[in-house]
Amino acid sequence: MALLEVRDLVVRFRTHDGTIYAVNGITFNLEAGETLGLVGESGCGKSVTNLAIMRLLPKPAGRIERGSVTLDGVNLVALPEADVREMRGRDVAMIFQDPMTSLNPVLTIEEQMVETIVAHRAASRAEARKRAVELLGMVGIPHPETRLRSYPHQFSGGMRQRVMIAMALALEPKLLIADEPTTALDVTIQAQVLELLQDLTARLGTAVLLITHDLGVVAGMAERINVMYAGFIVETAPTPELFARPSHPYTVGLLHSIPRVDADEGGELVPIEGVPPDQRRAPVGCPFAPRCAWRVEACWTDNPPLVPLEPVSTVVATGPGATHQIACHNPPLPEEARTGRPTRPGFVAAPPPDAVFDELAVAAPDLEGTLVEFPTNDAREGRR
Amino acid sequence: MSLARNAGAARPAELDGPLLRVDDLRMYFPITEGLVFEHHVGDVRAVDGVSFELRRGETLGLVGESGCGKSTTGRAIVRLYRPTSGRIEFDGVDITTLGGDQLRRMRRRMQMVFQDPYSSLNPRMNVAGIVGEPLEIHKIGTPHERRERVRELLGVVGLNPEFGVRYPHEFSGGQRQRIGVARALAVNPELIVADEPISALDVSIQAQIINLLERLQDKLGLTYLFIAHDLSVVRHISDRTAVMYLGRIVELAPSRDLNQAPLHPYTVALLSAIPIPDPAVESRRRRIILRGDVPSPANPPSGCRFHTRCWLRERLGNPERCTVEDPQLRELSAGHAVACHFAEEVDGSPEQRQSAGQGGASAAVAPSWAPAGNPRSAAPAAQGA
Numbered sequence: 001m002a003l004l005e006v007r008d009l010v011v012r013f014r015t016h017d018g019t020i021y022a023v024n025g026i027t028f029n030l031e032a033g034e035t036l037g038l039v040g041e042s043g044c045g046k047s048v049t050n051l052a053i054m055r056l057l058p059k060p061a062g063r064i065e066r067g068s069v070t071l072d073g074v075n076l077v078a079l080p081e082a083d084v085r086e087m088r089g090r091d092v093a094m095i096f097q098d099p100m101t102s103l104n105p106v107l108t109i110e111e112q113m114v115e116t117i118v119a120h121r122a123a124s125r126a127e128a129r130k131r132a133v134e135l136l137g138m139v140g141i142p143h144p145e146t147r148l149r150s151y152p153h154q155f156s157g158g159m160r161q162r163v164m165i166a167m168a169l170a171l172e173p174k175l176l177i178a179d180e181p182t183t184a185l186d187v188t189i190q191a192q193v194l195e196l197l198q199d200l201t202a203r204l205g206t207a208v209l210l211i212t213h214d215l216g217v218v219a220g221m222a223e224r225i226n227v228m229y230a231g232f233i234v235e236t237a238p239t240p241e242l243f244a245r246p247s248h249p250y251t252v253g254l255l256h257s258i259p260r261v262d263a264d265e266g267g268e269l270v271p272i273e274g275v276p277p278d279q280r281r282a283p284v285g286c287p288f289a290p291r292c293a294w295r296v297e298a299c300w301t302d303n304p305p306l307v308p309l310e311p312v313s314t315v316v317a318t319g320p321g322a323t324h325q326i327a328c329h330n331p332p333l334p335e336e337a338r339t340g341r342p343t344r345p346g347f348v349a350a351p352p353p354d355a356v357f358d359e360l361a362v363a364a365p366d367l368e369g370t371l372v373e374f375p376t377n378d379a380r381e382g383r384r
Numbered sequence: 385m386s387l388a389r390n391a392g393a394a395r396p397a398e399l400d401g402p403l404l405r406v407d408d409l410r411m412y413f414p415i416t417e418g419l420v421f422e423h424h425v426g427d428v429r430a431v432d433g434v435s436f437e438l439r440r441g442e443t444l445g446l447v448g449e450s451g452c453g454k455s456t457t458g459r460a461i462v463r464l465y466r467p468t469s470g471r472i473e474f475d476g477v478d479i480t481t482l483g484g485d486q487l488r489r490m491r492r493r494m495q496m497v498f499q500d501p502y503s504s505l506n507p508r509m510n511v512a513g514i515v516g517e518p519l520e521i522h523k524i525g526t527p528h529e530r531r532e533r534v535r536e537l538l539g540v541v542g543l544n545p546e547f548g549v550r551y552p553h554e555f556s557g558g559q560r561q562r563i564g565v566a567r568a569l570a571v572n573p574e575l576i577v578a579d580e581p582i583s584a585l586d587v588s589i590q591a592q593i594i595n596l597l598e599r600l601q602d603k604l605g606l607t608y609l610f611i612a613h614d615l616s617v618v619r620h621i622s623d624r625t626a627v628m629y630l631g632r633i634v635e636l637a638p639s640r641d642l643n644q645a646p647l648h649p650y651t652v653a654l655l656s657a658i659p660i661p662d663p664a665v666e667s668r669r670r671r672i673i674l675r676g677d678v679p680s681p682a683n684p685p686s687g688c689r690f691h692t693r694c695w696l697r698e699r700l701g702n703p704e705r706c707t708v709e710d711p712q713l714r715e716l717s718a719g720h721a722v723a724c725h726f727a728e729e730v731d732g733s734p735e736q737r738q739s740a741g742q743g744g745a746s747a748a749v750a751p752s753w754a755p756a757g758n759p760r761s762a763a764p765a766a767q768g769a
Binding site for chain 2 (some may be wrong): 041042061123148156158159186187189190192194195214215216217219220239240243253254255256257258259260261262268269270271273275277291356375
């Protein structure tokens with residue numbers, strides 16, 4: 001049994017604007033001590049997945065409509081609220097993107113850390129305080145004794161994130177969910193925080209669910225990666241395999257959208273055209289079809305399931321030997337994945353069956369029409 | 385209406401001189417105390433002696449971490465601020481202290497694209513109003529001509545010309561940034577200062593905007609000052625890159641040189657900190673972890689501003705020179721200037737080779753998805769050296 005098992009999770013939000021289809025049936029496992037990357041862009045459902053696991057979905061709008069989230073054999077979806085509170089912090093802790101909004105600005109770090117420790121452990125305040133000093137030292141905060149009495153605003157962004165990590169690991173949870181932990185930080189500070197996170201979780205044997213939009217961050221941190229798009233997992237593989245053989249058109253597109261600092265020449269970027277789908281519409285067909293250069297007719301009507309890339313006798317769900325799976329009717333060939341474009345002779349992406357295209361979709365820039373110069377009043381101004 | 389002035393503008397740069405010359409630019413923001421009687425107790429030295437030139441038609445990248453003064457530099461150049469001291473010359477004209485009508489006329493030739501497409505577009509104006517506003521301000525064309533121009537501009541940036549009647553909230557982030565670009569282009573500028581134009585956008589949309597900016601430059605002969613915190617993006621789009629730290633340029637070089645053979649210890653650390661989306665490269669890279677945070681620009685360290693965090697200084701046994709003498713930008717090879725007393729020690733060091741992930745033994749192994757047209761696979765190993 002894996003530490004965390006997410007089965008067919010469906011999360012929807014009911015708003016004034018209608019239903020938002022945020023997470024549309026995702027399944028994945030996470031082994032104890034494993035680091036899994038959840039990669040995708042804003043709105044792909046990666047953070048909602050996290051909130052669903054923590055049972056922190058905004059009420060009453062957000063609801064788990066279907067599926068289960070099992071942690072250590074306990075189904076969290078059905079757990080009473082009091083037990084959920086016990087579970088948070090003790091079994092699962094999380095760190096957010098912006099530590100300033102997740103720390104209480106009117107309490108010192110000491111008050112916040114001691115409160116957490118006392119709430120979960122039958123410890124005295126003095127013991128809890130000793131533990132807090134120890135934790136701050138562990139995350140590399142200089143002079144932890146004195147810094148404990150500081151308020152959050154007296155720390156820099158990187159230091160605040162260290163404080164968050166110390167608090168999250170205070171109770172030695174089995175699972176740490178890190179939701180864009182370094183997105184708000186400068187790149188040299190990001191490097192510090194990632195190194196710290198990697199060291200500590202390896203030392204404590206904590207499983208990590210790392211949620212990020214940055215493929216570079218997961219490449220160095222995660223052992224396995226789920227790529228999400230529009231509330232679906234579209235590709236999953238161990239990290240080396242995913243980067244060696246990206247096989248879903250979206251993954252291929254993402255990799256061609258970012259310039260690499262180690263590339264010799266600035267090769268041309270191949271952007272993913274268009275915009276992510278409006279999730280107020282129930283998904284029909286493959287969610288990526290409107291932006292996909294490899295789409296075939298079936299993509300408009302049938303949403304492909306997540307299946308092994310190559311036939312296997314048993315699907316391995318976790319670990320470094322996990323099965324590479326994709327959800328695609330017409331995966332790019334390895335050569336096409338290299339160039340980022342379909343190269344099969346005569347292949348044309350299937351046009352939409354009817355006018356379901358997002359009317360706001362971006363057109364190719366019209367650079368052929370010459371931009372005319374305007375009659376100006378420079379001459380008049382000159383006369384003045 | 386005549387043809388585009390810029391499109392055919394292949395003026396020989398050597399004859400014309402640089403489009404923009406910035407000389408010892410300083411921008412201090414005062415720190416005051418007291419509620420009733422304010423008195424001046426110090427300055428935040430956001431930009432503290434920055435000099436560079438921008439040639440016609442080139443893209444200069446300005447890169448650095450938050451608080452390094454890159455945005456302030458950009459804003460001072462288009463004169464959204466009045467610089468504390470120094471000189472800004474645009475096409476040979478000193479614009480440092482221009483005001484009123486003269487400044488307005490100069491601004492027609494330089495436009496800005498901002499980072500946040502959510503706050504830089506007026507939510508109460510429709511798109512045609514936003515894109516056409518610069519034309520109105522500069523009293524260009526008749527109302528009919530302006531409407532035509534707006535339609536044309538929307539097409540140029542890849543939006544449906546019919547969308548002029550819509551409002552910003554109806555568009556996604558990437559589309560809003562296209563509107564921002566269209567607005568900047570409206571008055572046919574020569575220089576565009578783009579301040580983190582893609583940082584607020586999703587990864588899949590970023591490449592759309594980068595490609596759009598590149599195509600527009602080819603087509604219209606634009607000159608860009610491209611400001612960003614992401615060195616990989618800057619290097620992709622820029623001919624030359626300037627790295628800033630605490631209000632100063634610490635290294636300025638052709639982008640290729642800067643990436644392959646960075647000479648400032650800060651640039652080396654910055655490059656090594658950028659995660660590369662390739663686990664094979666990531667696993668063999670050694671990252672230089674800088675200690676601590678960037679010091680306050682209100683009270684910058686003595687001597688070299690980077691000395692408090694410098695890995696090289698430590699390596700060299702903390703030479704006194706770093707804490708006493710302020711290093712000036714000096715040219716070590718053609719067009720490659722660096723402000724470090726010991727830059728020669730960086731050249732050829734393992735840190736330098738490792739920084740951009742090109743050093744390791746298996747550098748010749750290309751990832752299967754290396755960008756098209758990228759000769760990485762054919763390149764010899766360890767180019768950085």
